[in-house]
Amino acid sequence: MFQIIGIVCLFAMVFGSYIISGGNMAPILHALxxxxxxIGGAAVGATLISNSLTTLKGMGSGMGKVFGGPKWKASDYRDLLSLLFLLTKTMKSKGVIALESHIExxxxxxxxxRFPKIVKDHFATDFICDTLRMMTMNLEDPHQVEDAMEKQLEKHHHEALHPAHAMAGLSDALPALGIVAAVLGVVKTMGSITEPPEILGEMIGGALVGTFLGILLSYGLVGPFAARMSGVIEEDAAFYKIIQAVLIAHLHGNAAQISVEIGRGNIPSTMQPSFLEMEEALNNIPAEAA
Incomplete structure (x- = not known):
């Protein structure tokens, strides 16, 4: 919602100030x-040259993040802690044999x-299952497991940021591409140097539109899109860090509820459930599930 308001504000203020000051939109619309x-064609071509198909797809889906915001909401963090509570409690009370059917x-x-949104996230599910599988294979050194989990998180986060970095690179290129379009307009003007001043003025004005568009698109749209995309990815990454915190706490020998409380303390403040909310969520888990 704020992104749409921002786009409307951007164009309204830029072109509104131009019109109020006596500017004529006709030359801009004619050259647009x-x-x-x-500019757009060169930007698309440069993006295709410099990125893989996976990154290009990520840029497309990343625009959904720009307008949709973080994937994980406060209720999802409660669900994650409830899921980890059930898994660690099963492992402590019934042993690794009872857990194997769930993680395989x-x-x-x-x-x-019981938590369909988490199951649909392949990385979250695999991250939990792979870590618990290591534990069932007698890898019980918390420091080794934490190091292995940290490397997985770093790899996933690095790959997730590729589209945002590509978008930022496109933002950096747009002003220069605007200059390319402007230079072509100047070349065209030089070829018509014998025309009357009013025609030459219109042609030069059209050429400058290229520089204007390149800068506006870079700093007004594409750059902020890249920053927002990167920010959303950073926010979503906190979800996976909670998995690490709870499972490492479990490996240190803590009870399931204590491990969950340690994980709750690592949740970002805007998403963090209170102690009472989390206690109520755990108490509402049916006895047969627990």
Missing amino acids: PHEMMA KPHDSTIFN
């Missing part, structure tokens, strides 16, 4: 199609299927 063709086939697990 071919200047946008030069999480999509068929009665525990995982």
